[in-house]
Amino acid sequence: MNELYLIGDVARRTGLSVSAIRFYADEGIVTPAGLTEGGFRQYDVHAIARLELVRTLRDLGAGLDDIRRVLAAETTLQDLAATHLRLVEDRLRQFRARRAVLRTIVRQHTTTEQVSLMHKLVSMSDDDRDRLLTEFWDFVTDGLDVHPGYVERLRSRRPNLPEEPAAEQLEAWIELADLVRDERFRTALRDHLHRIFGTEQGKLMASPEMMARAERHRQLFLEAQAAQQAGVAADSPQARDIAERMAARNAEFAAAMTGEPDAGKSRRALAGFDRDKPAEVRAKMTGLNLIVRYGTLVATINGTPKPDPDKAAAVQEWLAAALRQGPPDGHRS
Structure with a gap:
């Protein structure tokens, strides 16, 4: 015998509010199995199981259209999960970047222009970061008269920000990116290298x-x-x-x-x-x-x-x- 439950019992079993259950019924996502003589909605165990799945998917960030496709078997639960996992991972990266910027702002006196720059720095792609460091070392080693192998060794000292960096790594990247764009730092380092390796002994050292x-x-x-x-x-x-x-x-x-x-x-x-x-x-x-x-x-x-x-x-x-x-x-x- 297929036992039927009133909407209040369904709410207690699924953890959904009565109004949410009514909403999903009105949207055609999970409809009641029938009505009582007094017109009250009743749900069977299959509907309750579907409502529990709906609640889980909503908690995971799925939209109503996604849920409809899963319940209608137009897409698999695995495909939906993979799509939303990518969204969650992208959002996590965004939050880590924001946290790094905010922590940097808290620790130092930061202007509005610097905040905008820091946000761009943490949002850079791998190619953008590589171009920034290439341009920096092109400037620093320009005209350095030493063995090419030593120049290549200098240029190879590059940051590799992981896909899921810790806050400390993001904060270090913000500081490094800001540093290599600083004209005083770039010029001072270039002058140092040219001074050290501008002698015969310096060339020998390299x-x-x-x-x-x-x-x-x-x-x-x-x-x-x-x-x-x-x-x-x-x-x-x-x-x-x-x-x-x-x-x-x-x-x-x-x-x-x-x-x-x-x-x-x-x-x-x-x-x-x-x-x-x-x-x-x-x-x-x-x-x-x-x-x-x-x-x-x-x-x-x-x-x-x-x-x-x-x-x-x-x-x-x-x-x-x-x-x-x-x-x-x-x-x-």
Whole structure:
């Protein structure tokens, strides 16, 4: 027997209001199974199930026409869900962009013109972002007389904003995009690069051979950093071995740059590391600070480790302490 329910019972079962149930009946979406002698609407279990589906679809943002097509089997529930999923994801991206802009406005004094610009920046397509960075590096490296491989290495340092970026990544993109459009920043960085690489020694530093040496040095530093962060004692044979190899690597680098090998000088420089001196140098080197800021923002956007001068200094102190212990037994230089 097909039991029938009055509209009040249907409302309690579906969570819809009586007026909503009447609306869907009037729109021909879910009609009652019949009427009582007094003219009250009655619904069977099939109608109740359809009303529950209608409520779910409405909660998910479906319109009346979409619901009609689903109930009439003109479209599948899966196709409808896929369409609305795309809409929801687009809306989420819009909300994340708005949140990034609003957070930036809250943290700083922002003009009306800047708000408009920030909104455009977070709404950029991948192609738009790529063109912006290409134009920036074209300007910064224009006329830079170094090996093309080094220029390409500079130009490859680009942000890759993920499809679903975190607020921090969007905020970093806003700052970076604003930065690379800033004429003072662009000019200062270009002047720094031309000044550094405008000498014969600078050109040598950007050569493939020196870049390869720099990469080997970076890999050795990462080995030292991993050991230091793992708690390896500075007076251990492992630490002393790494420190001796670093001192030798520094001496080789200096000899390649100056043509005057002085292993003792390189070793003394590493063993006498003073945390305050690099900080003083960084504070005075505007160009270096510009590069570090750019690199920090790119790392934030890409979700990769950010430059951390304090961590780097801690590793240098660990190497210096290890080197002062003397070479380990059986050390190979």
